Structures are given as C-alpha cells and as structure tokens.
Amino acid sequence: MNKKKLLISVVLVVFLFSVVTFMSFALSVISDFNGRTHFDPSSFSTTSFDNSTPQATAVSVARLNMGKNFHMFDVKDVYLTSDKKYWIVKFDSSPKKIDFIVTIDTKTLMSKVNDGEWRSFDELKALYIAQIQGLGNLCRKPEKVTMDGKEIWKVPFATDFNENGTDKTVKYIYVDVTTGKSKNTLEDFNKAAGTDDWLTLKQVDAVLTKKNWEYPKSKPFRNILRDFYPE
Missing domain, CATH: 3.10.450 (Nuclear Transport Factor 2; Chain: A,)
Structure with a gap:
C-alpha cells in the first residue's frame, strides 16, 4: 500500500511539474508576442525602398534580400521583437508556398533569410x-x-x-x-x-x-x- 501511495505521489508530482513547465512556456510565448511592436504592412511602399523611418528601412533591407524579384513578394507582417534587437519581416509565400522570413539586426542592419547566412x-x-x-x-x-x-x-x-x-x-x-x-x-x-x-x-x-x-x-x-x- 505504501508503495502504491508513493507511486501515485511521484506520478502526481511529475504531472504537476509538467503542467507548470508548460504554462510557464506558454506565458513566456504570449508575453513575447504581446511585447512585439507590429506595423501595418500596407503602410510601406511597394515600388521603392525607403529609409525615412527605422521600420521602413527594415522593410527595404528585407526586400533587398529578395533580390531583383522583390516586387513579386508582398509584405505580410512587420514587427520589432520584444527585446528590440531584431526586425522581423514576413513575406507572402504564395504562389511558391515557401515562407520567407527576414531577420534584421536593428543596430547593424545585418540580415538573413530564414536560417541562411547573415549578410551586410x-x-x-x-x-x-x-x-x-x-x-x-x-x-x-x-x-x-x-x-x-x-x-x-x-x-x-x-x-x-x-x-x-x-x-x-x-x-x-x-x-x-x-x-x-x-x-x-x-x-x-x-x-x-x-x-x-x-x-x-x-x-x-x-x-x-x-x-x-x-x-x-x-x-x-x-x-x-x-x-x-x-x-
């Protein structure tokens, strides 16, 4: 009986620990998302690059990563991470069904596409x-x-x-x-x-x-x- 109670106690502790860990992770994700500063993608020009504001410059850098075909990709989302270290620019993946997410360092303007190499x-x-x-x-x-x-x-x-x-x-x-x-x-x-x-x-x-x-x-x-x- 004591062994059975001990086993139940261990299972309960493990379960509670798992729940607490999951909730902490979920709350951190929600907190990070809420801490981001989002911008309206439609507010950025589609026909030229622009460095009049930090966010516009970030979009310009992201478009440069798309090369001469940049006009084929619509900006889907633009936001500043909660730690203010990176700009994230997401492009509409259609018609190729490939996600293009460009990360830009706010200080150096170094950038990368998805998990690619950083470029100046x-x-x-x-x-x-x-x-x-x-x-x-x-x-x-x-x-x-x-x-x-x-x-x-x-x-x-x-x-x-x-x-x-x-x-x-x-x-x-x-x-x-x-x-x-x-x-x-x-x-x-x-x-x-x-x-x-x-x-x-x-x-x-x-x-x-x-x-x-x-x-x-x-x-x-x-x-x-x-x-x-x-x-």
Missing part, C-alpha cells in the same frame, strides 16, 4: 545593383576588393559551364556602394552601353531601356534605390 546591408545593395545588369547569368557570392585605392564589391556571374556543371567562364560586375556606380565586364552589356567604364544608376537604366532589358519593366530600377542614391 552594403552587400545586399551591391548584389541588387549587379543582378539588374547581370543579364540572367547565375550570380555567385560577392567579395570585397580594393580598386584604385577604394574598397568596392566584386560580384561574380557564371556565364558558361563545364560538363560537370562547374563554372567555366566567370564575369564580374564591380559596385561602389558609396556612390551606387557600377562597372560591368559582360560584353553584351558593355556593347549596348558603348563603354566599359563606371556608370551611374541612371546610366544603367538607359542601357536596360535601350535593349528592353529593364526589370521590372514597369519602373526604372534606379527608382528602387533613389532614396539611397539620389541623382
């Missing part, structure tokens, strides 16, 4: 500027280099491949994120531009429009970065 704001701007004029070639991971005594981003594009699928020919687009200017080494682009020199965003737009390469076609791409690089 400058790297994302360089990637976006390069992707627009990459003519559909596969973009590789950019790196910082020094050119003419100035630190810039070197963005590789694979234009031809070996039989085993590795890169055979790689071209580069160099981007100065301080000015927004870029230098392309793709022959087709430079032929259309009439130069292989540095170009402003407005000049890149002129080349894209001339060859009907503008993307998205409804807007000059420099408008997307106008708030960062006014011309």
